[in-house]
Amino acid sequence: xxxxxxxxxxFLIPALILVAVFYIVPLFLSIYISFTSLKNWxxxxxxxxxxxxxxxRLFHMILYDPDVGKVVQTTIVFVTITxxxxxxxxxxxxxxxxxxxxxxxxPYRVLWMLPRMTxxxxxxxxxxxxxxxGEQGTLNGxxxxxxxxxxxxxxxxxxxxxxxxxxSIIIAVNALVGVSFGMVIFYSALKxxxxxxxxxxxxxxxxxxxxxxxVLIPQIRWHITYVVVWxxxxxxxxxxxxxxxxxxxxxxxxxxxxxALYVFNTAFITSEQGIAAAFATILIIIGVIxxxxxxxxxxxxxxxxxxxxxx
Numbered sequence: 001x002x003x004x005x006x007x008x009x010x011f012l013i014p015a016l017i018l019v020a021v022f023y024i025v026p027l028f029l030s031i032y033i034s035f036t037s038l039k040n041w042x043x044x045x046x047x048x049x050x051x052x053x054x055x056x057r058l059f060h061m062i063l064y065d066p067d068v069g070k071v072v073q074t075t076i077v078f079v080t081i082t083x084x085x086x087x088x089x090x091x092x093x094x095x096x097x098x099x100x101x102x103x104x105x106x107p108y109r110v111l112w113m114l115p116r117m118t119x120x121x122x123x124x125x126x127x128x129x130x131x132x133x134g135e136q137g138t139l140n141g142x143x144x145x146x147x148x149x150x151x152x153x154x155x156x157x158x159x160x161x162x163x164x165x166x167x168s169i170i171i172a173v174n175a176l177v178g179v180s181f182g183m184v185i186f187y188s189a190l191k192x193x194x195x196x197x198x199x200x201x202x203x204x205x206x207x208x209x210x211x212x213x214x215v216l217i218p219q220i221r222w223h224i225t226y227v228v229v230w231x232x233x234x235x236x237x238x239x240x241x242x243x244x245x246x247x248x249x250x251x252x253x254x255x256x257x258x259x260a261l262y263v264f265n266t267a268f269i270t271s272e273q274g275i276a277a278a279f280a281t282i283l284i285i286i287g288v289i290x291x292x293x294x295x296x297x298x299x300x301x302x303x304x305x306x307x308x309x310x311x
Contacts, residue, residue, distance in 0.1 A: 027284065034277035041273065054278035070163070070254040071262045077167050078174075078258055079235045085175040086231045090182015091224070095212055097183070098190040112183055115176040124244040127173050131155045131250055156251035163255040170256055173241050178234075182227045189223040190216060225298045229291055236287050239264055259283055 034054055038046040061068040093112060097105035115123060130138040133154035140152040156166045193216065201211045217224075239261035245251050246261065257265070260283065267276035295301075 030277045030280050030284075033273060034281045036274050036277075038273040038277070040271045046274065054275045057275055058278045058282065067254045068262070071257050071259055073163070074167065074170075074255055074257060075236075075259040078170055079232070081167075082171050082175050082178060082235055083228070083231055085171070086178035086182050086235075087224070087228055089175065089179040090184075090227065091186050093179065093183040094186030094190055095216065098187060098216075099208065109183065109187065112180045116180045120240050121244065123177070124173070124241050124248075127169070127241075128245060128248050128250045131169055133157065156245070156256060157249065162252055166251040166255040169251050170242050170245065170258075173245065174235070174238065177241070178231055182231070185223050185227050186220060189220040193219050221299075221303060225295065225300060225303070228298060229294050232294055233287050233291055236260065236283065236290070 033047075035050050035052065036046050037049050037051060037053065062072060093108075097109055100108075118126075129136075132138070132140070133152055135141060135144065135152050137152065137155075139155065140149070143149045144152070153161070155161065156169050158165065197215055198211060201215050206214070237260045239258060242251075242256060242258060242261050243264065246253055246256050250256075259279065263276050263279045263283065266279065267273050
C-alpha cells in the first residue's frame with residue numbers, strides 16, 4: 001500500500017466510521033423495523049415477525065384517513081413554500097448586504113442570524129405568545145388596539161382560518177431560521193468573487209441588475225445547488241419547532257403536522273414503532289428522489305463535466 005493511500009485512509013476512515021454508525025446502521029435498522037409489528041419497544045415479542053402489513057396500512061391511511069391526508073398536504077405546502085423562501089430570501093439578503101457598504105450591512109446580517117442563534121424552545125415560545133389566541137397574544141393585542149378585529153382570534157386553530165393559518169405559522173417560523181442559512185452561504189460565496197470583475201462591469205456601463213444576473217449569480221451556481229438540496233432534505237425531515245407549536249396548541253394538530261412530525265409522534269407518543277419506521281422509510285425514498293431531481297434541474301452533471309478546450 002502506497003504512502004498516499006495510507007494518508008488518504010488515515011483521514012477517511014474516522015469519517016466513514018461516523019457515517020456508518022450514525023447514518024448507515026440506523027437507516028438499515030429503520031428499514032428492518034418497518035417490516036415488523038414492533039410496538040411499545042417490545043423487542044422480544046415483535047422484532048422477529050417479518051410482515052408487509054405496515055406498508056399496507058400506510059398506503060391505506062394515505063388514501064382513506066383524512067388526518068393523514070392533512071399531514072401529506074401540509075408537508076407538500078410546507079416544504080415547497082419554505083424552500084422557495086429560504087433559497088430566494090437568502091439569496092436576496094446576501095445580494096442586498098453584499099452590495100451595501102460593509103459597515104452598514106453587518107448589523108443587518110447579525111439581525112437575521114438571531115433566529116438561528118436562539119434556542120429552539122425559546123424561539124418557538126416567542127412565536128407561541130405572538131399567535132396566542134387570547135387577548136394576551138401579541139398579534140391579537142396589536143390588532144385589537146388598532147381596531148382591526150373586534151375579538152381575539154385563535155390564529156392556528158380556528159376552523160374558519162384552517163388550513164391556511166396553520167400553514168402560514170409553521171412556514172413563517174421555519175423560514176426565518178432557514179433564510180439566514182442561505183444568506184450566510186451566499187454572502188460568503190459573493191465575497192470570494194474578485195471585486196475587479198464588478199468594477200470592470202461598472203466601467204462598461206452595466207447596471208446593478210445586470211451585474212447581479214450576469215456576473216454574480218453565474219459564479220455561485222455551486223452554492224445555489226448546495227443550499228437548494230440541503231434545505232430540501234432538511235425541510236423534509238424537520239419537526240422540532242413544529243412539534244413544540246403543536247404540543248402547546250398554537251397550531252392545529254393535523255394541519256400543523258408534517259410527515260416527519262407524524263413519524264416522531266407515531267414512534268414516541270402512540271408507540272407504534274413498526275408503522276412509524278414504514279413512514280420513515282417512505283420519507284427517505286422521497287428525499288432521495290427529490291434530491292436527485294433537484295440536482296438534475298440545477299444542472300449538477302453539467303457543472304461537474306470536464307472543461308472543454310485547452311487551458
